[in-house]
Structures are given as C-alpha cells and as structure tokens.
Amino acid sequence: xxxxxxxxxxxxxxxxxxxxxxxxxxxxxxxxxxxxxxxxxxxxxxxxxxxxxxxxxxxxxxxxxxxxxxxxxxxxxxxxxxxxxxxxxxxxxxxxxxxxxxxxxxxxxxxxxxxxxxxxxxxxxxxxxxxxxxxxxxxxxxxxxxxxxxxxxxxxxxxxxxxxxxxxxxxxxxxxxxxxxxxxxxxxxxxxxxxxxxxxxxxxxxxxxxxxxxxxxxxxxxxxxxxxxxxxxxxxxxxxxxxxxxxxxxxxxxxxxxxxxxxxxxxxxxxxxxxxxxxxxxxxxxxxxxxxxxxxxxxxxxxxxxxxxxxxxxxxxxxxxxxxxxxxxxxxxxxxxxxxxxxxxxxxxxxxxxxxxxxxxxxxxxxxxxxxxxxxxxxxxxxxxxxxxxxxxxxxxxxxxxxxxxxxxxxxxxxxxxxxxxxxxxxxxxxxxxxxxxxxxxxxxxxxxxxxxxxxxxxxxxxxxxxxxxxxxxxxxxxxxxxxxxxxxxxxxxxxxxxxxxxxxxxxxxxxxxxxxxxxxxxxxxxxxxxxxxxxxxxxxxxxxxxxxxxxxxxxxxxxxxxxxxxxxxxxxxxxxxxxxxxxxxxxxxxxxxxxxxxxxxxxxxxxxxxxxx
Numbered sequence: 001x002x003x004x005x006x007x008x009x010x011x012x013x014x015x016x017x018x019x020x021x022x023x024x025x026x027x028x029x030x031x032x033x034x035x036x037x038x039x040x041x042x043x044x045x046x047x048x049x050x051x052x053x054x055x056x057x058x059x060x061x062x063x064x065x066x067x068x069x070x071x072x073x074x075x076x077x078x079x080x081x082x083x084x085x086x087x088x089x090x091x092x093x094x095x096x097x098x099x100x101x102x103x104x105x106x107x108x109x110x111x112x113x114x115x116x117x118x119x120x121x122x123x124x125x126x127x128x129x130x131x132x133x134x135x136x137x138x139x140x141x142x143x144x145x146x147x148x149x150x151x152x153x154x155x156x157x158x159x160x161x162x163x164x165x166x167x168x169x170x171x172x173x174x175x176x177x178x179x180x181x182x183x184x185x186x187x188x189x190x191x192x193x194x195x196x197x198x199x200x201x202x203x204x205x206x207x208x209x210x211x212x213x214x215x216x217x218x219x220x221x222x223x224x225x226x227x228x229x230x231x232x233x234x235x236x237x238x239x240x241x242x243x244x245x246x247x248x249x250x251x252x253x254x255x256x257x258x259x260x261x262x263x264x265x266x267x268x269x270x271x272x273x274x275x276x277x278x279x280x281x282x283x284x285x286x287x288x289x290x291x292x293x294x295x296x297x298x299x300x301x302x303x304x305x306x307x308x309x310x311x312x313x314x315x316x317x318x319x320x321x322x323x324x325x326x327x328x329x330x331x332x333x334x335x336x337x338x339x340x341x342x343x344x345x346x347x348x349x350x351x352x353x354x355x356x357x358x359x360x361x362x363x364x365x366x367x368x369x370x371x372x373x374x375x376x377x378x379x380x381x382x383x384x385x386x387x388x389x390x391x392x393x394x395x396x397x398x399x400x401x402x403x404x405x406x407x408x409x410x411x412x413x414x415x416x417x418x419x420x421x422x423x424x425x426x427x428x429x430x431x432x433x434x435x436x437x438x439x440x441x442x443x444x445x446x447x448x449x450x451x452x453x454x455x456x457x458x459x460x461x462x463x464x465x466x467x468x469x470x471x472x473x474x475x476x477x478x479x480x481x482x483x484x485x486x487x488x489x490x491x492x493x494x495x496x497x498x499x500x501x502x503x504x505x506x507x508x509x510x511x512x513x514x515x516x517x518x519x520x521x522x523x524x525x526x527x528x529x530x531x532x533x534x535x536x537x538x539x540x541x542x543x544x545x546x547x548x549x550x551x552x553x554x555x556x557x558x559x560x561x562x563x564x565x566x567x568x569x570x571x572x573x574x575x576x577x578x579x580x581x582x583x584x585x586x587x588x589x590x591x592x593x594x595x596x597x598x599x600x601x602x603x604x605x606x607x608x609x610x611x612x613x614x
Contacts, residue, residue: 008035009042016488020542022327022535029327033549034356036488040550044487045370046090048192050185055079065570066300067307067561069207069214071198074560081371082199082558084209087179087192088145089373091547092486097190097376097476105473108511109159110466111171116511117522118445118465123390125436126539129321132429133539133606134387134437135267136318140310141382142205142260142268144555145374148196150174156474158466167451168461176474190476197260199374201555201562203307206236206275208259216249217259217276218299225249233287234298235280242591243420244273254414265412266392266419270429277591279306282578289574304561305575308361311555311562312336313584319552321606322539335360335553346580360556365563372558378551380477381544383468383521386444387437394423397430397595400612409448426592433599433609440539441528442504469519480523480543481516487546492523501529 012035015024021032055072057063063073071083080086090097099105126133154175160166179192186192197209208214215227220237222228225248231237237245237257247257255261258272282302287293319332337345338359344351350358391407403423411419419428438444449464478486480498485491492498492515495505504526512518518526520543527533527541534541540548556562561570568576584605589596598609 005038008032009038010035012036012039013488016490020532022325022542023532026326026330030330033327033331036546037549037553039488040091040546041368041554044091044550045368045554046092046094047370048087048089048094048373049371050189051183052080052086055083062300064565067200067202067303069211070209071200071202071204074200074202075365075367075372075558076560078371081367082373084196084198084204085194086199087194087373088379089370089375091375091377091550092478092483094190096478096482096486099191099476100473105156105470106159107517108513109161110469110473111158111160111164111166111463113469113511113519113522114445114450114463114465115161115164116507117442118386118525119450120386120390120438120444120447124439124441124444125389126387126439127436128324128537128608129437129539129606130608131267131389131392131432131435131437132271133318133321134384135265135271135432136314136606137382137384137387138263139205139268139271140314140318142197142262143201143203143310144197144199145195145379146197146260146262147176147193147379149177151177156470158463158470166461166463171463171466172460173462173467173470176471193376193475195374199372200559201307201311202559203259203275203303203310205260206258206272206279206306207303213259216247217257220245221248221257223248230295230299232295234283234295234302236276238273238276238280241420242273242277242425243417244269244276246417252414254417256417263412264414264416265388265408266416266428267432269416270425270432273425274429274587274591275306275310278309278587279303281590282306282575285574285578286572289572301572301575304571305578308562308566308571308579309582309587312579312582313587315552315556316342317584317604318606319548321604323535323545324537324539325535328535328538328545331549332552335556355553355557360553361562361566363557363563365558365560367558368554372554375547375551376475376477377483378547380472380475380520381524381540381547383472384440385446385449385464385468386440386525388446388449389435389438390446390448392431392435394419394428394431395434396423396612397426397598398612399614400434401614403427407448408446409452426594429588429592430595430598430609430612433595433605434611436608439528440525440541442507442522442525444525468521472520477520479516480518480520483520483523484543487543489543489546492518498523498533499526499529500531501526504529 012032021029073079075081155172158171198204218230219228244256247255279302282305283298315336316333320329336359338357340358352358355363393405394403445465481491495508524541524544
C-alpha cells in the first residue's frame with residue numbers, strides 16, 4: 001500500500017469507531033468507503049488453493065487476445081487462476097471458516113428460521129426499482145459462481161416442529177458437493193468447495209464455462225444432445241423469432257438453451273435473450289471494419305465486447321440503482337470511471353493509472369497478493385431470493401392492458417417459454433420493467449420457493465429459505481455477529497443493535513435466544529430497519545455492502561481484459577467504442593425500439609418505466 005492508501009485505511013478504522021460511513025458528510029463518507037476497500041483488500045482476501053494443477057496452453061487459440069472457454073490463461077503467468085472448477089476463496093481467515101456440524105448445524109432449525117423470520121406475509125416491494133433489477137443480479141451471479149450438483153450420498157435432516165405442515169417428514173436436503181480434489185496440504189484445514197463456473201466476469205452465463213457448452217450455444221444441439229456445428233459467421237444460435245433455442249440435454253422439457261440455465265424464470269429468459277441478440281449485433285458491427293475476418297475471430301472479439309458491456313452496465317447502472325445514495329452512486333460508478341468521471345475519460349483518455357482518479361478499466365492489473373477467486377462469503381451475501389415477487393402481471397406495452405397473470409413458478413423452468421405464446425418479447429420486457437421487486441427485509445421470502453418441488457433431485461420438496469440458512473452454516477460462513485467482527489465492523493451485542501424494529505427484535509430473540517446465533521442472512525435482512533445498518537435508499541445492508549466493496553472492484557482489477565488489456569488493440573477500435581458508448585438503455589432500444597418511449601424519462605433503466613396510456 002502507498003502512503004495515501006494507508007491514510008484512507010486509517011481513516012476508515014478511526015471513523016468506524018465513532019459512526020458509520022453513511023453518517024458522515026459526502027466527501028468524507030466517500031473517502032471512508034475507499035478506505036474500507038483498502039483494508040478489506042489487505043486483510044480479507046484468503047487463498048484456499050494448496051496444489052493447483054498445471055494448465056497446458058490451448059492449441060490454435062489466441063490466448064493474448066481472447067477469453068478461453070473455461071477461464072484459463074486470463075492471468076498469463078498463473079493460467080489456472082479463476083478458471084472453472086477451481087476453489088472458492090474466502091474473505092475471512094481460514095481459522096474462522098470451519099463448517100458447522102452436528103447439533104450446531106441445526107441450532108436453531110433452518111426450517112424454524114424460515115417459518116418465523118423469512119416466510120412472506122404481505123409482499124413488501126421496493127417502489128423505486130423495477131423487476132429487471134432482480135433478474136439482472138441473478139443473471140450476473142450465474143456468470144460468477146455455482147457450486148454444481150449436490151452430493152446425493154449425504155442428506156441433511158432438518159428438524160420440523162410438530163405443527164409444521166411441510167409435506168415431507170423429515171425435511172431432507174442434499175449436502176453441497178465437497179471438493180473432490182484434496183491433497184495432503186489440506187489436512188486439518190477447513191473444507192473447500194469448487195466453482196463449476198469461471199470466476200471471471202466473462203459472460204459465462206451466456207457462453208458457458210467449457211468447450212462443450214460453448215459449442216452448444218454457438219450452433220445448437222441435435223436430438224441426441226450432441227452439439228451441432230458452430231455458426232460460421234461467429235454468431236450465437238437463436239430461432240427465427242429471435243428467441244433462444246430449446247435445450248434437449250436437460251430433464252426439464254422446453255427449457256431454453258444458454259450457458260447457464262439453472263433456476264430459470266422469465267426474468268432470466270429476457271436478459272439472456274437480450275444479450276444473445278447483442279452478441280450478434282456486435283458481430284455485425286465488427287464485420288463492417290473486418291470483412292475478411294473469420295467467424296471464429298468475430299465470435300471471440302464479440303464475446304470480449306459483450307462481457308465488458310455487461311460488466312459496465314452492472315457497475316455504473318445496476319449497482320448505483322440498488323445503492324442509490326450520493327456516496328453509493330459515486331463509489332460504485334467510480335469503480336469504472338474514477339473521480340475524473342465518464343466524460344473526461346471518454347474525451348481525453350485516462351489522466352492517470354490510478355484507479356481512484358480514472359477508474360479500474362485500463363489501470364494496471366493487481367491481485368493484491370492473493371490469486372483471484374470468487375468467495376464463499378460473497379456467495380452468502382448474494383442470497384437475494386426476497387427480490388422475487390409471488391407472480392407477474394404480463395401486460396401489453398402498447399396500452400398496458402392485461403394479457404395474463406401468472407405465479408412465479410408458472411413463469412419458471414420449462415414453463416418460461418410458454419409466455420411467448422401469448423405475449424411478445426417487448427410485452428414481457430415491459431411488464432418486468434413496470435413491476436417491482438421485493439425488499440430485502442425479514443418476512444419477505446417468496447412462499448412458493450419455500451415449498452419447491454425439485455424433480456431433478458429424486459422428486460423431493462425443499463424450503464429454499466431453509467436451504468439458504470443451511471448452506472452458510474455448512475460451508476463455514478460465520479454467523480452475523482462474528483462475521484461483522486471479522487470484516488472490521490462493530491459486532492452487535494443485543495438484538496437492538498441489529499434492528500430498530502421492536503417486533504423484529506422480539507422475533508429474533510424467540511428464535512435464536514442469543515445474538516451470537518443469528519445467521520448472516522437473517523442479520524443482513526434485519527438491518528433494513530436500522531439507522532446504522534442500512535444507508536438511505538440502499539437495497540442492501542451495510543454488512544453486505546462491505547463485501548461488495550472489495551469483491552466488486554476485484555472482479556475488474558484482477559481481470560487483465562479490464563486492466564492491462566482493456567484497450568482498442570485487444571477489443572478492436574469498434575469494439576472498444578461499443579463498450580464506451582453503450583448502456584442497458586441503448587441495448588434495449590436496439591433490440592426493442594418500440595419500448596424506447598417507456599424508459600425515456602427514467603434516470604436509470606432499473607427504475608420503474610412509464611406505463612403506457614390506454
């Protein structure tokens with residue numbers, strides 16, 4: 001750390017003892033947030049890899065100028081880093097990440113937590129956001145992480161109260177698949193888990209995290225589940241109506257094909273379709289300047305551009321919409337543009353290599369001493385199922401008249417595609433953009449997901465809220481109080497330190513007995529009603545935000561395609577301008593021009609759009 005960073009880190013520690021960053025004036029609050037990032041980078045990045053495997057370079061592939069299918073060779077000196085099937089890292093010391101077992105694992109019962117603290121009563125919406133915001137973050141999470149299929153050889157049994165009407169007794173949940181590749185150096189250390197997706201921000205939710213899936217989305221899949229030949233023009237495969245193809249390789253009939261199509265619902269369908277079309281539009285633009293280029297070259301460059309555009313949208317549009325305070329907007333947009341701002345960087349180039357002054361894209365790559373990886377703690381604070389509503393009213397974009405109203409599960413999995421039989425793609429997109437997500441608060445978890453039939457897992461029924469609680473305990477994520485202490489925040493000593501809501505305080509005490517046992521997810525949701533815990537117009541608690549501070553910037557800072565190689569020579573002149581000049585609004589306008597009037601006055605495309613007049 002240089003002297004300036006040391007000062008910011010010191011400032012963040014000292015002010016935290018007095019009051020939290022969002023209670024200070026704007027400039028001081030902004031400096032404190034940057035200081036928290038400095039401290040978290042220095043103290044809260046932990047490597048879990050003990051014996052990484054060597055990776056041979058791919059044959060006939062431009063590793064300097066394109067992303068590999070599995071994420072290898074992003075860092076040319078450490079080619080395994082961030083690739084699919086490497087381990088999740090940690091944001092905490094390894095000594096604090098041992099999995100809970102035995103009676104502790106079920107204390108209190110995750111089902112009790114679900115019933116008393118998470119189950120939705122009356123739907124609590126977020127009035128200043130639209131439902132695209134909920135879909136977007138799931139779209140992004142599928143790019144970054146996945147634990148893969150669960151371990152069918154071990155089943156957790158979750159205790160149920162006598163009067164619980166859950167349809168299966170006992171409630172059983174399959175264990176997270178453990179790391180299949182351990183070695184002598186792992187002896188005595190906490191359990192590790194592997195990410196089945198690439199850790200990089202590389203659009204793997206669209207392109208997949210391996211060569212086979214990549215071939216499938218580039219050419220389709222035949223009736224026997226075999227990939228067809230990739231399209232010779234470098235485009236992704238879509239049908240003649242501009243929709244995704246159907247995936248015949250899954251047990252779920254009529255499920256749409258994409259790089260990641262797990263936990264599918266209409267919100268994901270819309271975004272995957274939109275950015276599949278965007279890839280093809282980028283190919284068309286690149287071909288103008290490079291008419292002799294091969295389809296393979298066009299594909300790889302279009303993927304680079306598409307992934308970077310999605311990263312930009314998330315950084316400068318989605319995140320500021322969810323963290324809509326002056327400091328929150330500036331801090332998150334600053335990750336991309338720095339204090340200099342968008343207009344000066346675009347007009348005159350980067351005035352400095354400093355990420356604080358000119359943003360991370362184009363600054364020098366830096367892993368801050370720890371190989372890059374997504375972390376279990378990041379996974380934990382991104383448990384955002386409460387954003388989902390119980391259902392969606394699908395309406396015509398021309399006059400806002402009703403087409404159909406469907407429950408969440410009737411718009412999910414293989415049923416998703418059926419909505420396009422009665423509504424156009426612009427109708428569905430418009431409906432999401434004029435509906436609201438749920439608030440991230442207690443007692444707002446969709447009840448349909450608390451009694452979810454999982455046919456792929458031996459036709460069992462699961463309570464996804466209980467599973468969320470169990471997964472954190474099972475994967476060694478500390479409880480709320482200890483978690484806050486370990487990331488440099490003041491740990492709560494009473495339930496009143498977590499929330500200002502007296503009814504919530506009472507419910508927490510009845511379920512947990514002591515503040516030490518409060519689960520991380522529950523604590524972050526309870527903070528929503530705390531003047532200390534949630535900044536004004538923030539969709540997230542401050543505890544979750546601290547993890548975002550370090551990991552949101554790390555996704556950019558560790559990736560050479562956003563740092564050393566974020567330049568026209570790699571992206572092409574046209575591709576680099578495409579990232580610079582486009583936003584979610586321009587993407588939607590390009591592929592659904594009939595919707596342009598609906599979001600014309602929205603400051604942010606993730607804010608509610610204007611409804612059509614009848």
